[in-house]
Amino acid sequence: METNQMKELNKITYGAKIIANCTGLNHEGEGICKITGIKDGQEIENYVLFVNNMLPGEKGQIEIGKIHKSYGYANLLKVFSDKKSPNRVVPFCKHYESCGGCNIMHLDYKAQLEFKKDMIVETLKKIGGFSNPIVNTVLGMQNPNYYRNKVQVPFRELNFKVNCGFFAKESHHIIPIDECLIQPQLTTDIIKFIRNICNEFKIEGYNETNHSGLIRHVLIRTNHTLDEIMIVLVLTKAILNDKEKLIHKIINRYKNVKSIIINVNDKLGNTILGDKCITIYGNDYITDELCGLKFRIDAKSFYQINHTQTEVLYNKIIEIGKFNTEDVIIDAYCGIGTIGLIASKYAKEVLAVEIVEEAIYNAKINAKNNNITNVTFECNKAEEQIIKWANENKKIDAIIVDPPRKGCDQKLLNTIDLMKIPKIIYISCNPSTLARDLKILVEKDYDIIQIQPIDMFPYTSNVECVVCLKRR
Ligand SMILES: C[S@@+](CC[C@H](N)C(=O)[O-])C[C@H]1O[C@@H](n2cnc3c(N)ncnc32)[C@H](O)[C@@H]1O
Structure with missing residues (x-):
């Protein structure tokens, strides 16, 4: 009898496909599903799976990925049509599924703001020990697109060419991006232009596996009117052949570039900027206006994005x-x-x-x-x-x-x-x-x-x- 019951339970193993209900979102925007099943030969109740892309109230088929002792991860295979969340929207970025940049674009914007408020309330309860925290409604944007004034794009060597884009979710695999709806199109254009110049001038992209190559990242900062642009080339060493030609190409095409900087980062690891900055064109800053005041912003300092x-x-x-x-x-x-x-x-x-x-x-x-x-x-x-x-x-x-x-x-x-x-x-x-x-x-x-x-x-x-x- 017991054996028959166990047979009917879900198997909590890598690759298992099961039906699950989503009851909430975690702080990464992943759906939370609690399932009962057999894990390592034992029956477990309320095992938590974090399911990419799933929304509260939805029921669907999921495929289990990585599992840990008390929680695991799963991918959403399909949502049952009669159990779709009314807050689900079609993400308007074509890279959304693969890119690790955004994580709640499948949620209606108004619902995103509600989710953020709930997340703060829950965190204040859980970590702060507050019983009934009062949190105001989140102040959202009228037009929540193209808002990022700073972008840091990894450049990597792939098949003897420089490739750039954003890292895929939870990996360092590069997703080539030809548009990104949270940064100005101008920024995306400049990134692609620099990638093409790197290939033309045979500037080698960074290889993380053996810590070789020259260009690791390109950082772009813009002011809010887009009439001041800073470009930071993060290199493993301060030597850049064809530097003058490269500068000339950039400023010829993008007249609002006010600053080009080489940042040297020869360290292993994920830190983007190294200590040393060398300005190779223009100023070592751009200026922006905020609340009626003017601010100089350099490559290394913090500035809200x-x-x-x-x-x-x-x-x-x-x-x-x-x-x-x-x-x-x-x-x-x-x-x-x-x-x-x-x-x-x-x-x-x-x-x-x-x-x-x-x-x-x-x-x-x-x-x-x-x-x-x-x-x-x-x-x-x-x-x-x-x-x-x-x-x-x-x-x-x-x-x-x-x-x-x-x-x-x-x-x-x-x-x-x-x-x-x-x-x-x-x-x-x-x-x-x-x-x-x-x-x-x-x-x-x-x-x-x-x-x-x-x-x-x-x-x-x-x-x-x-x-x-x-x-x-
Ligand atoms: C979130 S930013 C805020 C910057 C600024 N208030 C603004 O609105 O642009 C945090 C700042 O704290 C600085 N910082 C980090 N640790 C610090 C410390 N122990 N003492 C002083 N500043 C620190 C960082 O360099 C960064 O500029």
């Missing part, structure tokens, strides 16, 4: 920060000074800190170019610099923190608490570390006043968030 939504984010910071002209504000993790400089007209003084030297160099120039005199910049770790300010007995009215994905250093959070800073504006691109840090701050002496997500990265499962906290 979606201009429209960055203005939405920065305006939100000013709105929820409710700063007044007597306030002294810290801008921690300030990059090229964008937030601190924009906030400076609402405050008496801004103290800004950032770890990247080039960013601080440009931040100081940005202050000068915008005639702003009440912001000072320090090149340091935020967690170290804030201790210095605390030791100087600085009275701080508010702190803006905008850390990288790994979130704030514990030392920084402790010092904010020790200094009894009345207001914190926390900007995050990673709900998990945000939830972790909010938990710490709430356990200290802070209340969350508002959580506002902003859709900085349409068609991907990433989301930006700004949170206002006040001291109890």
Whole structure:
């Protein structure tokens, strides 16, 4: 009897094709299916499979891929027509199935925003331990296309030719891209043009297997009007034959190229940029305008990738920060000074800190170019610099923190608490570390006043968030 029952159960093995129901989405936008079946001879209930492309409420046939002890992955083979999600749309990018760039383009845009809000709520519950977090509706884009102002494209040697495109999902296999709907068409054109020049001038593409070849990546940065373009050629060494001819070809065709840079990266691994930049044409920066101010952006410094939504984010910071002209504000993790400089007209003084030297160099120039005199910049770790300010007995009215994905250093959070800073504006691109840090701050002496997500990265499962906290 038992044996017959076991025969009817699904086999949880690589390659097995089974019918499954999708009940939710994980933070990567993959469908979550819980199945009962036999794994390694044992019956398992609620084994979790993450299914690429499947949406909540759908039922369909899936094929199991990689499996781990308590969860695995599967591919969607078909959705039963009467069990299709009303939120399913046909992805409008022809590369979507294979390219690893976007992951939720099969979800209607309005539903993408709802998914992002739910994901933040769930993460705040799970990691932050908050029982009923109130999260505002995600601020989305009117026209969520062609938004990326920075693109980094891998160049690889394939069959004695340079090939470029984006990496396929979870691999380093290159998908040649002839259009990408989240970056300007101009950017795609330049990438293809540079690939053709590389082939014409016999510039060898990088080979990851034996760490040979010359060109590894091309990074393009554009300003929001597309009249300033920076091209960074990431090479394994600083020698580029036919350099002058190459420059000439590029600037002849693309008049708005203001900067061409060689970046040298001879290290093994996936880090895109190396330490050394050599400007071979024009300036070592381009300029962009944000919230009425002008900013110089260099190759290595951080700059938000979606201009429209960055203005939405920065305006939100000013709105929820409710700063007044007597306030002294810290801008921690300030990059090229964008937030601190924009906030400076609402405050008496801004103290800004950032770890990247080039960013601080440009931040100081940005202050000068915008005639702003009440912001000072320090090149340091935020967690170290804030201790210095605390030791100087600085009275701080508010702190803006905008850390990288790994979130704030514990030392920084402790010092904010020790200094009894009345207001914190926390900007995050990673709900998990945000939830972790909010938990710490709430356990200290802070209340969350508002959580506002902003859709900085349409068609991907990433989301930006700004949170206002006040001291109890
Ligand atoms: C998400 S970016 C924010 C930059 C800036 N606020 C903006 O809106 O453009 C995070 C910044 O933190 C910087 N950073 C990383 N670790 C740091 C640390 N320990 N101390 C200070 N800055 C750091 C990075 O170089 C990067 O510029």
